[in-house]
Amino acid sequence: MLVLIAGVTGNLGSRMIDSFISRGHQVRGLGRNPSKLPSELRQKLENFVEVSSSVDVTGLEKACHGVDAVVCAYQGHPELVVEVHAPIGEVWALLSAFGSPKLWMPDCILTTVEGFGIGSTRTIAFGANPNIMIRETLDSVDVSKYSVRLHVDRDDLPGVDSYATFFLKQISRHETEMKWIGESSIPDEEGRANLRVWLERTYSGFESCLNKLLAQ
Numbered sequence: 001m002l003v004l005i006a007g008v009t010g011n012l013g014s015r016m017i018d019s020f021i022s023r024g025h026q027v028r029g030l031g032r033n034p035s036k037l038p039s040e041l042r043q044k045l046e047n048f049v050e051v052s053s054s055v056d057v058t059g060l061e062k063a064c065h066g067v068d069a070v071v072c073a074y075q076g077h078p079e080l081v082v083e084v085h086a087p088i089g090e091v092w093a094l095l096s097a098f099g100s101p102k103l104w105m106p107d108c109i110l111t112t113v114e115g116f117g118i119g120s121t122r123t124i125a126f127g128a129n130p131n132i133m134i135r136e137t138l139d140s141v142d143v144s145k146y147s148v149r150l151h152v153d154r155d156d157l158p159g160v161d162s163y164a165t166f167f168l169k170q171i172s173r174h175e176t177e178m179k180w181i182g183e184s185s186i187p188d189e190e191g192r193a194n195l196r197v198w199l200e201r202t203y204s205g206f207e208s209c210l211n212k213l214l215a216q
Contacts, residue, residue, distance in 0.1 A: 013073030082207035106205030161185040
């Protein structure tokens with residue numbers, strides 16, 4: 001049996017490799033960075049499929065081709081879903097404006113932008129932690145899916161690889177669902193839990209701010 005381990009470079013995923021091999025199975029790995037897996041474990045894999053994120057559809061399809069079973073070792077990502085009382089085009093007009101966070105992000109006190117288009121970077125700060133600068137680089141935009149993906153670099157988390165992805169979905173003519181998914185390379189459970197709490201506090205007012213702005 002060929003088993004795919006999604007998130008194979010993490011603590012849980014890497015421990016599964018020998019467990020499946022000892023039972024006579026082949027193991028294929030899926031992850032963002034193969035160098036995070038010790039070389040002695042990488043050599044045991046049938047293949048390692050490198051993806052940009054856990055929502056990289058092309059990479060996931062490639063990884064799943066021909067496998068008999070899939071085991072997900074990813075930790076759950078912080079996620080926020082809100083409903084906006086406005087047409088999807090109006091919400092997209094705001095979300096896709098790269099320099100707009102100060103207009104709709106709760107407690108955002110600073111927004112600056114360097115560059116234009118893919119690769120441009122915006123710096124934002126919040127009133128609760130005004131000395132912590134958060135730099136978000138525009139990684140990709142999928143107009144057909146009303147989606148924006150950002151690479152996030154924070155002063156208080158040096159060396160941590162993080163991403164934020166926004167998706168919009170039309171519920172009705174005047175109702176739009178916005179989903180935000182966060183990803184981070186923080187290795188320990190406590191660090192991820194602390195980040196989740198910070199994100200929930202920071203973005204808890206998304207829905208009311210967006211609805212108030214778009215109702216004007």
